[in-house]
Amino acid sequence: MRIRVKFSKTGAMKYIGHLDVMRFFQKALRRADIPYALSGGFSPHMQMSFAAPLGVGKTTTGDYFDLDLSADMPAPEIGRRLNEQMTEGFSVLEVCEISEDKASKGMSQVAAADYTVFFADNEGFAEDCIRRYLDQPQILVMRKTKRREEMTDIRPWILSLSADEGAVHMRLSAGSVQNLKPELVVESLAEFTGKKISPFSFRINRDDILAAVKDGTGDRYVPLGAVGVHRV
Amino acid sequence: MRKLALDDEILLRVEKPERYIGGEWNAVMKQPDNKMIRIAMCFPDVYEIGMSHLGIQILYDMFNRFGDVWCERVYSPWKDLDGIMRERGIPLFALESQDPVKKFDFIGITIQYEMCYANILQILELSGVTLRAEERGEDEPLVIGGGPCVCNPEPIASFFDLFYIGEGEVVYDELLQLYRKHRADSSDSTSALMSAGIEQTAGAGGRWKWGRLAFLREAARIPGIYVPQFYDCSYNEDGTLSDFHPAEEGIPAAVSRQLVLDFDAAPYPEKPVVPFLKATQDRVTLEIQRGCIRGCRFCQAGMIYRPLREKHLQHLKDLAARMLSSTGYEEISLTSLSSSDYDELNELLEYLIGICKEKGINISLPSLRIDAFSLDVMSKVQDVKKSSLTFAPEAGTQRMRNVINKGLTEEDILSGAAEAFTGGWNKVKLYFMLGLPGETEDDIRGIARLCEKIAECYYDTVPKEKRHGKVAITASSSFFVPKPFTPFQWAPMNREEEFLDKAHTVLSEVRAQLNQKSIRYTWHEADVSVLEGVLARGDRRLADVIEHAYRHGALFDAWSEFFSGEIWQEAFAACGLDPYFYTARERSTEELLPWDFLDMGISKSFLIREWKRAQEGRVTPNCRQACGGCGCREYGGGVCFTSAGTESRVSSDDAGSGEGGRLS
Numbered sequence: 001m002r003i004r005v006k007f008s009k010t011g012a013m014k015y016i017g018h019l020d021v022m023r024f025f026q027k028a029l030r031r032a033d034i035p036y037a038l039s040g041g042f043s044p045h046m047q048m049s050f051a052a053p054l055g056v057g058k059t060t061t062g063d064y065f066d067l068d069l070s071a072d073m074p075a076p077e078i079g080r081r082l083n084e085q086m087t088e089g090f091s092v093l094e095v096c097e098i099s100e101d102k103a104s105k106g107m108s109q110v111a112a113a114d115y116t117v118f119f120a121d122n123e124g125f126a127e128d129c130i131r132r133y134l135d136q137p138q139i140l141v142m143r144k145t146k147r148r149e150e151m152t153d154i155r156p157w158i159l160s161l162s163a164d165e166g167a168v169h170m171r172l173s174a175g176s177v178q179n180l181k182p183e184l185v186v187e188s189l190a191e192f193t194g195k196k197i198s199p200f201s202f203r204i205n206r207d208d209i210l211a212a213v214k215d216g217t218g219d220r221y222v223p224l225g226a227v228g229v230h231r232v
Numbered sequence: 233m234r235k236l237a238l239d240d241e242i243l244l245r246v247e248k249p250e251r252y253i254g255g256e257w258n259a260v261m262k263q264p265d266n267k268m269i270r271i272a273m274c275f276p277d278v279y280e281i282g283m284s285h286l287g288i289q290i291l292y293d294m295f296n297r298f299g300d301v302w303c304e305r306v307y308s309p310w311k312d313l314d315g316i317m318r319e320r321g322i323p324l325f326a327l328e329s330q331d332p333v334k335k336f337d338f339i340g341i342t343i344q345y346e347m348c349y350a351n352i353l354q355i356l357e358l359s360g361v362t363l364r365a366e367e368r369g370e371d372e373p374l375v376i377g378g379g380p381c382v383c384n385p386e387p388i389a390s391f392f393d394l395f396y397i398g399e400g401e402v403v404y405d406e407l408l409q410l411y412r413k414h415r416a417d418s419s420d421s422t423s424a425l426m427s428a429g430i431e432q433t434a435g436a437g438g439r440w441k442w443g444r445l446a447f448l449r450e451a452a453r454i455p456g457i458y459v460p461q462f463y464d465c466s467y468n469e470d471g472t473l474s475d476f477h478p479a480e481e482g483i484p485a486a487v488s489r490q491l492v493l494d495f496d497a498a499p500y501p502e503k504p505v506v507p508f509l510k511a512t513q514d515r516v517t518l519e520i521q522r523g524c525i526r527g528c529r530f531c532q533a534g535m536i537y538r539p540l541r542e543k544h545l546q547h548l549k550d551l552a553a554r555m556l557s558s559t560g561y562e563e564i565s566l567t568s569l570s571s572s573d574y575d576e577l578n579e580l581l582e583y584l585i586g587i588c589k590e591k592g593i594n595i596s597l598p599s600l601r602i603d604a605f606s607l608d609v610m611s612k613v614q615d616v617k618k619s620s621l622t623f624a625p626e627a628g629t630q631r632m633r634n635v636i637n638k639g640l641t642e643e644d645i646l647s648g649a650a651e652a653f654t655g656g657w658n659k660v661k662l663y664f665m666l667g668l669p670g671e672t673e674d675d676i677r678g679i680a681r682l683c684e685k686i687a688e689c690y691y692d693t694v695p696k697e698k699r700h701g702k703v704a705i706t707a708s709s710s711f712f713v714p715k716p717f718t719p720f721q722w723a724p725m726n727r728e729e730e731f732l733d734k735a736h737t738v739l740s741e742v743r744a745q746l747n748q749k750s751i752r753y754t755w756h757e758a759d760v761s762v763l764e765g766v767l768a769r770g771d772r773r774l775a776d777v778i779e780h781a782y783r784h785g786a787l788f789d790a791w792s793e794f795f796s797g798e799i800w801q802e803a804f805a806a807c808g809l810d811p812y813f814y815t816a817r818e819r820s821t822e823e824l825l826p827w828d829f830l831d832m833g834i835s836k837s838f839l840i841r842e843w844k845r846a847q848e849g850r851v852t853p854n855c856r857q858a859c860g861g862c863g864c865r866e867y868g869g870g871v872c873f874t875s876a877g878t879e880s881r882v883s884s885d886d887a888g889s890g891e892g893g894r895l896s
Contacts, residue, residue, distance in 0.1 A: 011233050015249040020508045027257070027506060027560030030591065042615035044592040057244045085560070087257050088233065200241040 001069040003078060004106060006094035006225045008061040009054070010205075013089030018053035024090070025065065032081035035071040051106040051209050051224055052113065052174055055181075062114070062208030064224045066098065066106045094225050110175040111212035112159055112221050115182040117168045120201045124166045129193045134161055141188045154180055154188070159221070161185070171221070174209065237325040237332075238313075246312045250509045251279035254305075254327030257506040258558065260292070261328060262302040269408060270336040271295055272326045272359075272373070274306040276343070276351035277790060282307040283505070284513035286567065287342055287379065291400050293501035301408065304328040305505070306339075308351045309358065311788065317358055324358035333359040337411065337439070339373045341392075343381040346767035347760065347790035349388055352377075353782040356391065363779065365393045366461050370444050382458075383489075383536050384716040384827040387767050387774035389460035393448060397456050397830060398490030399522075401498045406454050414447040415439055452483050456490035459483075463829070465772060471813055473771060473824045488831040489536070492522070493869035495543045500551060503558040515563035515596060516555045520548060520580065524569035525855035525871055527862075529637045529846050530626070530665065532715035533569055535839075536832050538862060539870030540855060545576045549583050556593065564588065565596040572601040573856075581609050599624065601640075602648030607655050617700065620659035621652050627668060628678025634849045635670055637842075642682065649686050650693045658694075659704045660686055666734045666755070667712040667726035669846065676734050680741035680751070683707050687747035703747075708754045709735060711761035714815075715768050716827045717834055719842035725765045725815040731758040759797040760789070765815040771826040774814075776807045835863035 009021065016024065026046055029036050038044035047068035054060050079095040086092065102108075117124075133139075136155065143152040157173035157180040168189070172180040182204050190197040210221040236243070236253055243249040264270065273292055275282030282288065288305070295303035304326035309317060317324070323332040333339060339359065341352055353363060356375065362368040365375065377385065378396040385395045396404070416438055440447065452459040462483045465476040478485055492498045504516070523540035524533065552564060564584065568574065577600075584595050595613045599622045600606035610619065623645055627633045630642055649660060664679050683705050690703035711731045714720045726734070735755040742753045767774065778786075780803035788794040804811050819825070821840050828836070838861060845852060852860050856875040859865065865872040 012236055012253045012255050015243055015253050016508045017250070020250065020510070023510065024257075024508055026562065030560035030562070030593075031557060033557075038592040042618075043594060046592070056249070057240075085257075087255055089255065200244065203240070 001072050002066060002098050002100045003069060003075060004064055004066050004094075004096050004098045004225060004227075005078075005082070005092055006062060006064050006223075008059075008091045008093055009063065009089060010059045010061070010091075011089040013087070014057055014059045017056050018050070021054075022048070022050060022065075024087075028082055028085040029067070031085045032078075034067075034078055034081065035069050035073055037068040037070040049105060049107055051110050054206060058204045058206060060206040061093070062206060062223065062225075064106050064209055068100075096225060098227065106224055107176070109211040109224060109227065110209055111173070111219070112171055112210040113174040114169070114171050114207040114210065116205045116207055117170070117182060117186055118203050118205070119166050119168075120203075121166075124168055125163045125189060125193060125195070127163055130161055130163050130168070130189070133189055133192050134158065136192075139188060141184055143184065154184065158185060161189075169207075171210075234330060237330040238322070242313070242316055242322075246316070247310060248279075248509060250507075251307065251310065252313065252327070254330065256508060257560075258503045259305075259328055259505050260296045260303070262296075264302055264329070267300050269298075269301045269338070269411065270331075271301060271303040271338045271340055272306045272333045272336045273303050273340045274342070274355055276308050276341060276348045276355050277788070278310050279307040279507070280509055280511045283507045283509075283511040285342065285344065286517050286519060287344075287400065289501040289504045289517075290499060291340065291342075291404075292505070293503070294401060294404065294499040297499065298408065300412075302328075303340075306333060306355065308354055308788070311794070314354065314358070314787070323360050324355065334361060334373065336373045337415070339375045341375065341377050343377050343379040343388070345790060346381060346764045347795075349767060349778050350782045350786040350789055352388060352391060353779065354787055364390050364775075366390070368393065368444075370438050370440060374444075374447075380533065380536065381768075383532070383830060383832055384768060384770070385458065385460065386772045386826040387770040387778065389772055390775040392460060394451055395458040395460070396490075397458055397487050397832075399492050401492045402490035403454055403456050407451060407457065410450055410454070411447065414441055414450070416441055449480075449482070455488055458487040458830075460772075465826075467771075467773075473826055476824065476826070476829055486829055486831045489833055491537075491833070491867060493541065493867065495522075495541060496547050502551065502554045504555065506559045506561070513565070514561070515565050515594075516552070516559055516561045517565055517567050518548060518552050518555070519543070519567050520571060520574050520577075521568045523870060525573055526570055526639060527637055527842075527852055527854060527860060528626070529635070529719040529842055530668065530712060530715075531569075532718050535717050535834050535862075537569070538834060538855075538864040539867065539872045540573070541870040542574060542874075545579055548580055552584060553587060556587070562592065563594040563596055566598050568598065571598040572606065578605065578609075585612055601644075602652060604651060607652055611655060616656040619657070620661050620704075620706075621649065621657050622661045622663070623648070624663040625682060626663065626665050627671075627675060628664065628680070628682050629675045631849060632668060632671060632675040632678070634851050635846050636665075636668055637846070637851050639851070639854065642685070645682070646685060646689050649689050653690050653693045653703070656700070658690065658700055658702070660706070662686075662705065662707040664707060664709045665712045666709045666738070667731055669712075669714075669720055669723040671734075673737070676737050677741040679707065679709065679738045680745055680753070683742065683751045683753075684745040684747055687745075687750045690750075691747075703750050705751045706754070707742075707751065708756075709738065710756045711758055713761055713765045713768060716825070717830075717832050717839070719839050719846055721769065721825065721839065722819040722821055722823075722843055724818040725762070727812065727816060728758040728762055731755075731761065757792060757795070760792070760795055762811065762815060763789070763797070763800055766811045769826070770814050773807070773809060777803045777809060780806050833862075833864040833867060838862040 036046045049066050051064040075095040079092050082092045138153045139155040140151050141154055142149055157178050159171040161170045208223045211224055211227055212219040213222050273288055275285055275288055292303050295301050306326050325332050356363055361372050374393045376394045377392045382395045448459045451457050452462050462479050464479045466474050468474040521542040523537040525540045528534050625640055626638050687703050714723045714725055739753055742751050781800050784799050786799045855871045
């Protein structure tokens with residue numbers, strides 16, 4: 001059996017780095033006595049994969065990991081047990097069973113992510129600013145990859161962008177092929193509108209991680225948690 | 233939601249913000265009311281090191297069992313945050329409540345190694361606490377120290393209000409009871425002011441009914457509690473101590489070590505705090521016994537934790553299961569001195585293998601004597617191809633090993649190695665010391681020759697077709713630092729250049745061996761070892777040196793990237809003290825030593841006897857073979873009463889009276 005766990009990480013837990021989040025959940029799974037499956041070898045480990053790592057400093061209300069089990073356990077039971085093992089700031093939101101074939105691995109399904117950016121001054125950006133920003137034929141930014149810095153047009157990767165009081169909502173391409181960081185969009189948006197932004201004047205929450213589902217009209221984005229078999 | 237002491241901007245600027253946010257699994261949160269006694273338990277090094285320390289976890293658990301006590305944790309802020317806190321005047325805070333430490337009732341500091349002394353001052357200064365105990369105001373926290381280094385507390389004595397000598401599980405109850413009696417009534421206590429968020433003004437209301445000194449005076453009478461400011465000392469012209477005595481009536485002349493006799497009843501953290509960060513010891517730590525029967529003459533721990541006290545097998549099994557399920561760790565390790573001496577080790581390991589296997593939990597073995605049993609266990613819990621064997625011969629020749637009373641013989645090492653090589657191992661680690669008392673050129677070169685013999689043993693034992701490449705021998709030397717309460721407490725210590733010459737002698741001898749390509753040789757820093765030696769056997773005058781060094785940038789001296797020998801040299805010069813006075817001379821057994829007023833259980837006459845036997849190259853049997861008459865039988869428990877050794881003594885003229893030389 002393979003399960004998909006949706007969790008949130010808020011408050012002080014935003015300072016916990018990705019590797020430590022993994023280690024935290026591994027310990028929580030052992031404390032909760034979840035029948036996790038083990039790999040072979042001399043140091044067997046859990047078969048666990050996170051959909052997308054989240055940088056230190058960001059909160060999330062929609063991150064996911066998949067886990068292989070060695071025995072069946074009802075998804076609600078897993079959720080209940082895990083929530084007894086969470087520190088303040090971590091919470092398990094949803095557990096569902098997913099198919100065990102390769103294609104349904106969380107990481108490979110990731111196509112986009114939703115973010116909300118909150119601004120400390122509560123001002124954010126006006127609606128028409130955002131419209132003009134999006135109307136540009138190209139949005140060139142200097143983007144750092146593992147190997148080099150390069151000018152990249154990020155416009156195609158901004159799937160949606162909107163604003164309300166003090167916050168900006170965005171849906172950005174995510175995953176292993178095209179991954180756009182929300183802070184890059186904030187910086188480029190600020191530059192476009194001439195607004196001064198310091199690195200600590202806004203905070204970012206990941207609202208959900210999405211998979212692309214093909215239908216008649218093209219790609220439709222659905223939360224990773226909606227791809228499962230049994231919802232909780 | 234908990235409010236953090238540091239804001240976003242700071243936490244995202246510093247390395248590893250997880251060090252400062254608390255909120256870990258099993259961290260204890262309480263609602264402080266005005267009666268709550270607040271304790272900041274501090275390990276003066278970075279979080280990942282401090283969180284790995286068992287002693288703090290034991291005390292944290294013990295204190296938090298009291299309903300009216302909230303014990304929280306404090307570690308040294310790393311250099312980046314240290315700078316920010318100084319620049320912006322941010323006071324040091326405890327991890328759980330994130331409240332400033334300055335308002336706490338106690339700051340407890342565990343002192344595990346000499347190289348953290350500068351960090352003790354960092355903790356006090358960042359907290360806003362006056363460095364010198366005698367100058368501290370009525371309303372400042374009480375600073376209490378404990379841990380192995382306090383068996384010579386003198387170099388840091390003036391920074392502490394109190395020291396707790398011995399094992400923490402014993403008399404803290406009594407100290408807290410005394411504190412409850414002495415502190416001001418709750419209506420105007422610090423806690424009330426604190427929970428109301430009111431800044432306290434000195435003097436008004438205040439912490440005490442009868443003042444800080446009245447409390448300390450009474451505390452000094454509790455066995456095991458040492459209050460340095462109630463003792464005076466004077467010095468001879470040659471710099472040695474001439475006199476050390478209580479400064480007033482009613483203060484005991486000797487302070488005696490406290491120890492646990494009944495471990496089944498003693499507190500042990502069944503729910504240790506589980507850090508988010510990967511700590512240095514990121515696992516369940518199960519202490520299987522305390523003390524050691526071996527009596528290696530260089531080893532302070534082997535002397536000051538006597539007698540050996542084993543925990544019951546069933547108790548350990550229960551603890552192991554409970555701690556694994558309360559933490560979710562993927563690894564458990566056994567800890568103690570000389571773990572192979574634990575009587576029921578086989579049964580314990582079998583039980584652990586049983587409960588850990590199906591859950592994929594690793595067992596990390598302590599260093600065991602290499603024999604058929606330990607090799608069998610090792611092959612069950614580790615990957616033979618990746619793991620290495622560890623031997624600690626400590627010295628290169630049998631003569632030298634007799635001097636230090638290290639029971640391991642060359643034959644033990646070679647037969648153990650042969651057995652291991654047959655079993656598939658081909659990596660060996662060896663630990664040695666250089667600068668041991670009476671060391672000769674032959675002993676020094678003997679290190680390289682022993683490595684060569686082990687290498688040859690591999691090629692003799694394992695036929696060519698069964699070898700997995702070359703044998704890999706890693707030998708490392710540390711420099712011997714004489715420590716208080718060991719038979720070598722009178723011994724001279726080498727200077728830096730002598731140490732380095734010796735290390736180079738070993739290296740050239742290694743290069744002269746047939747199998748030199750299979751042997752890697754490394755050694756420790758010599759200047760750090762010398763400073764450790766000064767602080768280990770120093771006296772009260774060193775407080776000025778420590779403060780001077782701290783004021784000029786000494787911090788995290790245990791970290792080689794931060795240690796600066798120059799800062800310390802300048803500090804010694806500025807204070808007019810010669811570091812080699814403390815290390816390089818051989819002390820007479822007649823000399824009054826700065827730590828002589830402490831009664832650690834082990835008698836001075838025993839130590840003198842052992843010092844003489846060392847000079848004669850005579851070994852002393854371990855506690856199970858024969859009682860050496862060290863004086864610890866007085867405690868009335870442990871190995872002194874459970875083994876055959878209690879029947880025989882090391883011949884009466886030899887052993888003398890175990891009690892002689894005890895001060896109490």
